[in-house]
Amino acid sequence: MSSERTVVKAKIVITMDSSQRVYKDGAVMFEDSVITAVGRYDEVLKSGKPDISYEINDGVIMPGLVCAHTHLYGIALRGAILNITPPSDFLQILQRVWWPLDEKLTNEDAYATALAACMEFALSGTTTFADTYSAPNGIEGSLDAIARAVNEIGIRGVISFEATERRSEEEGRRGVEENIRFLKKQDKGRAFGMISLHASFTVTDDLIRRGVEAAEKYNAPITIHVSEGPNDLYHNMERYGKRTVERLKETGLLSNKAVLAHCVHLNYDELQILKQTGTNVAHNPMSNMLNAVGVQPLPEMLKLGINVGLGNDGYVFDMFENMRSCFLLHRVARRDPNVIPPQRVLNMATVDAARAYGLYDIGSIEVGKKADLIVVRPSVLATPLTGSIYGYIINALRGEDVKMVFVDGELVVKDHRLTKINHEEAERKVLGIIEDLWERLGTAPPEAVEPLKLL
Numbered sequence: 027m028s029s030e031r032t033v034v035k036a037k038i039v040i041t042m043d044s045s046q047r048v049y050k051d052g053a054v055m056f057e058d059s060v061i062t063a064v065g066r067y068d069e070v071l072k073s074g075k076p077d078i079s080y081e082i083n084d085g086v087i088m089p090g091l092v093c094a095h096t097h098l099y100g101i102a103l104r105g106a107i108l109n110i111t112p113p114s115d116f117l118q119i120l121q122r123v124w125w126p127l128d129e130k131l132t133n134e135d136a137y138a139t140a141l142a143a144c145m146e147f148a149l150s151g152t153t154t155f156a157d158t159y160s161a162p163n164g165i166e167g168s169l170d171a172i173a174r175a176v177n178e179i180g181i182r183g184v185i186s187f188e189a190t191e192r193r194s195e196e197e198g199r200r201g202v203e204e205n206i207r208f209l210k211k212q213d214k215g216r217a218f219g220m221i222s223l224h225a226s227f228t229v230t231d232d233l234i235r236r237g238v239e240a241a242e243k244y245n246a247p248i249t250i251h252v253s254e255g256p257n258d259l260y261h262n263m264e265r266y267g268k269r270t271v272e273r274l275k276e277t278g279l280l281s282n283k284a285v286l287a288h289c290v291h292l293n294y295d296e297l298q299i300l301k302q303t304g305t306n307v308a309h310n311p312m313s314n315m316l317n318a319v320g321v322q323p324l325p326e327m328l329k330l331g332i333n334v335g336l337g338n339d340g341y342v343f344d345m346f347e348n349m350r351s352c353f354l355l356h357r358v359a360r361r362d363p364n365v366i367p368p369q370r371v372l373n374m375a376t377v378d379a380a381r382a383y384g385l386y387d388i389g390s391i392e393v394g395k396k397a398d399l400i401v402v403r404p405s406v407l408a409t410p411l412t413g414s415i416y417g418y419i420i421n422a423l424r425g426e427d428v429k430m431v432f433v434d435g436e437l438v439v440k441d442h443r444l445t446k447i448n449h450e451e452a453e454r455k456v457l458g459i460i461e462d463l464w465e466r467l468g469t470a471p472p473e474a475v476e477p478l479k480l481l
């Protein structure tokens with residue numbers, strides 16, 4: 027089979043390579059799924075005549091964004107009316123919002139929520155994500171349903187079932203087994219497997235060790251929520267006499283294959299343990315703000331050289347918004363306008379997030395890497411793109427500005443439209459399934475809601 031050579035040309039190419047090279051009037055060439063040339067357009071053309079050419083005037087070519095931590099099924103909560111007493115802390119948010127939801131989820135819901143979330147991810151420029159799914163009453167086969175959605179849209183997903191013993195030890199074991207089953211499966215397309223545990227306050231040391239063993243055996247990443255709210259820390263201090271990261275270290279979970287989500291309530295000793303063990307962190311600033319859990323010590327982590335990827339935790343699926351929130355949150359929290367530069371934030375949402383999951387062949391635009399790239403063109407170009415480009419991206423761009431998305435060299439979004447599925451048909455399918463899920467959740471229809479009393 028002869029290979030097909032494609033060239034994409036734009037005003038600016040941001041590589042995010044180790045030298046952080048940026049090219050004006052640049053281009054990227056790839057053959058099938060692999061990048062073969064990057065640089066100025068005239069230079070790139072010297073490496074061969076393209077079969078297909080795309081040119082986006084005043085556009086920016088950049089690596090596809092990588093979301094380091096998500097819950098695709100979280101999209102089902104968007105706009106849902108929940109008949110609950112409003113939660114007053116993070117544990118109550120889990121008990122009253124997330125757990126009643128996940129207990130209702132079927133494999134059909136897993137597929138529909140994954141399809142909806144992957145549509146949004148693709149259309150807003152995210153080409154890879156790391157997902158953990160939770161459904162105590164729909165464990166077996168759930169990852170096949172999610173993988174089907176991932177492959178229908180055409181982006182990459184590191185997917186997993188979140189093992190938890192919050193209801194029983196048996197369900198914890200079955201959760202790990204579902205991950206192992208999926209890891210062993212052949213022909214997963216663009217879906218990858220990993221091991222996922224919920225959080226240190228819902229799993230025993232035994233289950234953690236079981237997860238670590240499986241991750242080692244199948245050479246897979248392992249992820250867990252860590253000290254998102256203070257209850258995690260209190261639990262470990264009371265029951266084990268250790269802080270969360272200390273306990274995880276003793277169970278053997280920490281390594282450069284581990285990704286700890288959140289890490290909000292960590293002290294400096296715990297940060298040093300993360301550094302020493304090469305453990306990765308997934309930072310979810312928008313979710314942390316939504317759940318009012320606090321502010322992660324990101325500046326200290328970066329200073330220590332801990333690898334931190336940016337995630338959305340199943341909340342807002344436009345990673346441009348997540349990048350902007352990260353940029354702003356730490357400025358206001360530290361009252362320091364220089365605390366984190368825009369370029370650093372983009373690193374966290376591309377190459378650093380990819381590295382966290384051992385995906386060394388994506389995350390930056392370099393010869394030999396996979397052709398996962400996006401072309402962004404602001405709807406209104408009020409100022410030239412040739413100034414402070416990282417500042418432009420973080421301060422001004424939105425997912426809606428993403429015009430083209432390539433994954434493995436395949437065009438999965440063109441003119442801000444999905445190419446592999448019929449958008450309207452997919453939307454109708456998703457809406458029907460989620461309406462049914464809402465009914466099972468017992469959410470009140472709008473007419474049953476009491477009108478707001480204005481004070």
Ligand SMILES: [Zn+2]
Pocket residue numbers: 095096097251287339
């Ligand atoms: Zn999470």
